[in-house]
Amino acid sequence: MKVANIEHRAHLVEGGLCFDIAQASDGRFPADPQAVFARWQEVSDWAAGSSLGNGRPYRASELLPPVPRPRQIFAIGLNYLEHAAEARVEPPREPMVFTKFVTSLAGPRGTVALPSAAVDWEVELVVVIGRAAWQIEAEDGWKYVAGLTIGQDLSDRTRQFAGSQPQFSLSKSSPGFSPIGPYVADVREVPDPDDLAIECSVNGEVMQRDRTASMLFSVGEIMARLSRILPLLEGDIIFTGTPAGVAIGRTPQRYLRAGDRLASRIEGLGEMLHDMTGAATAAREHGTQPGRN
Structure with missing residues (x-):
């Protein structure tokens, strides 16, 4: 389904x-x-x-967006070993958790306005909760999942590192920065939900390619650790982390530019396509003026 x-x-x-x-x-x-x-x-x-x-x-x-109004949006940082390496940080011993705000959700096609010259791509497997989960065990995690979809955790690195401490949630929640889709696939119909090919390309050039089996913390482990602290609710979503290959980790760094086409793919879950536009276009589309919204 x-x-x-x-x-x-x-x-x-x-x-x-x-x-x-x-x-x-x-x-x-x-x-x-x-x-x-x-x-x-x-x-x-x-x-x-x-x-x-x-x-x-x-x-x-x-x-x-196939999940238009989740009550909670969780995101996991540095959940692939090679991504932690390219970020030049030690792999986390506990899942690194932040939130994305619901107004950043978007569908699997369309345009994304670039608020700065340092917007990065991060393709991710997104888990959709189908049953309320509270203090569950990791081996039971998949029992509480409705389905899976593709997500992009787009990140404004200028905003993220503008202050003395990183701003994860705000830098990853501009309008259109959390596209998901094209649909939610029932997890029971995915042959091996713990091992899916995941890929991101810009203008046809592959930037990220890995398998979700490379996650440091599996979906079940993420759900178990989150549910020890707070309930996971039906329709909540979890961005489970991105593989290596992001712009900030490249030499030289190459961020998204107006006119770029971003493609996000996960095995068995389809494809998303997004075209990048500049800030002036963003202001017209959202009825705002740069610097005033």
């Missing part, structure tokens, strides 16, 4: 067609994409055993 957000309504997508979940279920399930995650198991069982009727073709440009 793959669930997408089209026209702000939950849809199943398959074979280039989409099926409105609320309509196909005669109102049994909600149209709100965010509400689907609290009933993920029910929706999955229904989708597997029901005739969905006639779907319609959809365009990639119609896809919105």
